[in-house]
Amino acid sequence: MWQTILQSLATPSVASSPAAQSTLFTPFFAYESGSTYPTSYALQGITGGNSSGDYIITGTKNLANGGNPAAQGLVYQGPINASHTSQGNGSGTWTIMNVPNGINTINNPTVNSYTNSSIYGVDNLGNGLVNLVGSVSPANVTYDSAGFPASTLGFYYAGPITTTPDQNNFQVFQPKFSDGSLANYTFIHSINAGLAAGGYDSFPTRPGIHAFIYNPTASDSNKQKDIILPSSDNALTKTAYGIWHNQGSSYTIAGGVGLQYDAIRKKNIGNQSEGLGSAYLLDYDSVTGLFSNYKTFNYPSTSSSKTLETHFEGIWYNGNGTYKLPATISPGPNGSLGAAATATITRDNLTGGFSNASWEILPLNYPSTGAVPVFTTNDSIFDKASVGAYTLSQGNFSDYAFLNAT
Numbered sequence: 001m002w003q004t005i006l007q008s009l010a011t012p013s014v015a016s017s018p019a020a021q022s023t024l025f026t027p028f029f030a031y032e033s034g035s036t037y038p039t040s041y042a043l044q045g046i047t048g049g050n051s052s053g054d055y056i057i058t059g060t061k062n063l064a065n066g067g068n069p070a071a072q073g074l075v076y077q078g079p080i081n082a083s084h085t086s087q088g089n090g091s092g093t094w095t096i097m098n099v100p101n102g103i104n105t106i107n108n109p110t111v112n113s114y115t116n117s118s119i120y121g122v123d124n125l126g127n128g129l130v131n132l133v134g135s136v137s138p139a140n141v142t143y144d145s146a147g148f149p150a151s152t153l154g155f156y157y158a159g160p161i162t163t164t165p166d167q168n169n170f171q172v173f174q175p176k177f178s179d180g181s182l183a184n185y186t187f188i189h190s191i192n193a194g195l196a197a198g199g200y201d202s203f204p205t206r207p208g209i210h211a212f213i214y215n216p217t218a219s220d221s222n223k224q225k226d227i228i229l230p231s232s233d234n235a236l237t238k239t240a241y242g243i244w245h246n247q248g249s250s251y252t253i254a255g256g257v258g259l260q261y262d263a264i265r266k267k268n269i270g271n272q273s274e275g276l277g278s279a280y281l282l283d284y285d286s287v288t289g290l291f292s293n294y295k296t297f298n299y300p301s302t303s304s305s306k307t308l309e310t311h312f313e314g315i316w317y318n319g320n321g322t323y324k325l326p327a328t329i330s331p332g333p334n335g336s337l338g339a340a341a342t343a344t345i346t347r348d349n350l351t352g353g354f355s356n357a358s359w360e361i362l363p364l365n366y367p368s369t370g371a372v373p374v375f376t377t378n379d380s381i382f383d384k385a386s387v388g389a390y391t392l393s394q395g396n397f398s399d400y401a402f403l404n405a406t
Helices: none
Strands: 013-017 022-026 041-048 055-061 072-078 093-097 114-126 129-138 153-160 170-173 185-192 195-202 206-214 224-226 235-247 250-262 267-269 277-285 291-297 309-312 322-330 339-346 358-361 380-382 385-393 396-403
Touching: 041 385, 041 396, 055 129, 055 385, 072 129, 114 153, 129 195, 153 195, 195 250, 206 250, 235 309, 235 322, 277 322, 322 380, 322 385, 339 385
Parallel strands: 041 114, 041 380, 072 114, 114 185, 153 185, 185 235, 206 235, 277 309
Antiparallel strands: 013 022, 022 396, 041 055, 055 072, 055 114, 072 093, 114 129, 129 153, 129 185, 153 170, 185 195, 195 206, 195 235, 206 224, 235 250, 250 267, 250 277, 250 309, 277 291, 309 322, 322 339, 339 358, 380 385, 385 396
């Protein structure tokens, strides 16, 4: 939903708030040549690295604008800091990783060559190995007038971070609707402890996003598990942007629902609280296949700012009952078109469900001027570190990495 490939600001900048001890780095990305950035880029996922203070961050460079140049996946390994190398921002290393040719797409094996790799989610397996998930397009894909591909597929990877990944470590997947027809667009957003989560659709012929769980170890016919919400929620769009393993067979899924259909009034209305969209959490049992503890969340509206869209972009769990959910709020309470936020949610000890959310709007005002960005997203979070999109002014797009004090 908010995973947009964005263009760069001209000059990297760093700001710190002594009171909050939080630090913003924008831009934070790999250089294209010299010290210049790609024409477009985004950071989309983050997890902990192999040493204290290190992270593994995933993203994409170059918008798939007619395939020239094709989008490429990137992985950063290292600390989030103000240093830079010949590769880009940060004192760590940047690695280009693309889905190689020669992999038959599951459910559509005639497709086996690819372009436009985009890496969304990452799980650190240790010992130099990771899981990566994201999207890729068939090599012969066509593009619309805006330069966007007419087809995307989901991919899964298990192996080392390298510029020459082994094709045997990949799976490329195209989901099916309940009638057996193939989806035109697939995005796998998140992976944790062996299960991934994403969405598929065939807009505009079949509007509405279908959320699903992807199990790479299952048989091909059982890799896709559509996410089922309670019958009381008639959302047309259901996204899954985050998945986290709690313990045993218990997982929690985060995403958004929106554009509910009211059969009585026969028109689309805003889902929950008459907004266009709400965030949600949902538990999943990988043994029984059952879903439970569904709950929606909305950033509180005020008399001067009505929240129309709240969406969870990922999930992080501290292992002790507390979840942090990176979120995008639209419009932002600071007057922006959209604002990066974090929701903190705990388990209810009595019911096993989820508490209400406490909210924080990330303090991402531009360092040198204090200007409020017109649009920011919190696309992924790991403990106190977040990454996302950063739009300082119209037509002036970038990304950021942020270290929060709280």
